Amino acid sequence: MTADVIVAGAGVAGLRCALALADAGLRVTVLEAAPMPGGRASSWTDETTGLQVDIGPHVITSEHRNFLAMLQRLGTDDQVLWQDRRLITLLDAKGALRMPVCGWTPPLHGLPLAPRALTRLSIPDAWSHMRLAWRAARLDEQRLREFDGDDALAMLRAMGVRPRAIDWFWRSAMLALLNVSLEQCSGAAALRVFRLMLGRSGWYFGFPKVALASLYAPGACRAVVRSGGQVLFGARVRRLRLDGDGRFAGVETADGHLLEAPRCVLALPPHDLAGVAAETDALQGLATTASYFRPAPYQSTYVWFDRRVTRERFWARTWSVQNLNTDFYDLANIRPALGSRGSVIACNAIGPQSRAEWSDERIVEHTMREIEQFAPQARQARVLHTRVHRIAMAVPQPRPGTELLRPGNATALPGAWIAGDWTDTALPCSMESAARSGALAAEGVLADMGRPTSIAKEAPETYGLPGVLRRRAAAT
Structure with missing residues (x-):
């Protein structure tokens, strides 16, 4: 052929x-x-319920320029449910913390988030990021690679970031976004994410309405x-x-x-x-x-309930050594086809948090406790079906x-x-x-073939004050 x-x-x-x-x-x-x-x-059909579920819960962001261009070309971009007002709901030991989306010019977009973050971090914890923020704002894609030889934890400590900020923010964010622990994460990979957080605003998450x-x-x-x-x-x-x-x-x-x-x-x-x-x-x-x-493993646990246990689409747990799952999605609040059916919650355990040695029964038991901590109504609901799906690689480890x-x-x-x-x-x-x-x-x-053309969308870059600092640093 x-x-x-x-x-x-x-x-x-x-x-x-x-x-x-x-x-x-x-x-x-x-x-x-x-x-x-x-x-x-990819997606697979659960043989018990007939529902198509994904190999691991996946989230799309408004910054996915190339992926969204592909969907637009195929005419399926309208099958994404956007969460354009709330950025994320976080669950930690103090309860749920709902973080809004803000489109203000960077770095002003961080101001509406600051009062909420300061309910978890002290002012010294937050201030300890200033040296790192100044350095990150002045980096471009090429210069950040100078930090590739360092692990992210060593880099944060060297920059003076306080332990509480490292545990509450950095461990949670890098695990969710890069699928790896700080000790095993490239300093350059972590800085890339941080500098875009500093220098871009108004981005938000979306969820497929179908598989x-x-x-x-x-x-x-x-x-x-x-x-x-x-x-x-x-x-x-x-x-x-x-x-x-x-x-x-x-x-x-x-x-x-x-x-x-x-x-x-x-x-x-x-x-x-x-x-x-x-x-x-x-x-x-x-x-x-x-x-x-090397591959970053993960596992997805799906739980079918006989009733709705939450109206939330998506939430995440901040990092803790006791935690199993990082991300949670209630597909009943995302997919219109599920109508008035009970909750179907997909739970994602990533990289070092996935317990490969645990049995499915133990994973489900621990997952149920984590769901109930966010959605107490789950204690009164009947579990109809569960499924644990183990995946060898989510992404390559950075x-x-x-x-x-x-x-x-x-x-x-x-x-x-x-x-x-x-x-x-x-x-x-x-x-x-x-x-x-x-x-x-x-x-x-x-x-x-002698047919040069432009197809790929450029990767997002910083703007606002961080963009000014980046361009000035590049000019020197």
Whole structure:
């Protein structure tokens, strides 16, 4: 079988790339090892209830420019329920803390949040961020990578951030956003998130009204087929084939099929890419780089109740060594199709908080206590069904050193590109990073064909006073 381009991997990165290439009129063959598309952002049907749920609860933000552009292209952007007034509801030992969205020019957007945060932190705790904030506001994407060799905890301590602020804010935020503990987090990865918090305002969260994969996977696959391509499942890439000039010429799948094309995009997770790349001399360096990226595991626990136990869509628990779950979503308050049914709460245990050694029964028992602490009505409700889903990798861990290792989309093998959330996108590993990487890889393929075009949206940058400080620092 022949194609103009082979895309290996039908996750967000692979499908974003394939969609862009199909829109350019190319015949694309998408190969996916799994029996369904979506990768780490796919959805599955619970066999007991028939409800489609996601492999891990996923949230979209208004800053997901590339992912939202993909949804707009597919006509599914109206299937996102936006929470544009409340940023987040936090639960800690003192109770629920509801933080509003504010669109004021940075850094003024932090003023409405300050009185609420000061119910949990002292003024000295908050003030201890000033040195860090001054440094972060003056950084751009390239300069922040100077902190990649430090772990985030050591960096915060060196900057004078007080222990209470570290535990209440930093451990909670980095666990939720980067899926890793401070001790194992790159200082550069943490600073990227912090400087954008300082220098951007008005962003908010959104939740899929349908199963997450339904937003993009069926439409992208249909677009590929309409353009004369195909999407093949159960097709794992075993090795790459080269022509006599050492240029990419095709792939061989695990079941022995050979597919030919002059170009390919490997939109694979790091560990899968390392195995494929190791078989090709020109990609040995890429294989070594990919092997440094470790998976951040997580688990999703779903609980079906016979009645509504909360009217909240989404809440999070601040960090504590005793906690299991970080994020909670009541799908009954998000998906219109659930109508007046009882709550279906999805609970997400991330990275170091996921207890791989615990039994499903113990996880459900602990999860129920955490749900009841936020929604006491759950104590009177009857549990109809539970399901624990364990996932080996949410995202690659942003460990110290990995920001400098994140590769670009081009490779040393002519005719071959890579895509994925772990590539150099100037974004944390996420669905948005994957979508931007897929768009950048498509740009590389088209440029190689003599058809340069702009597809990817730029990563968000700071503005307001932090933006002024950043530009002045860059000019010196």
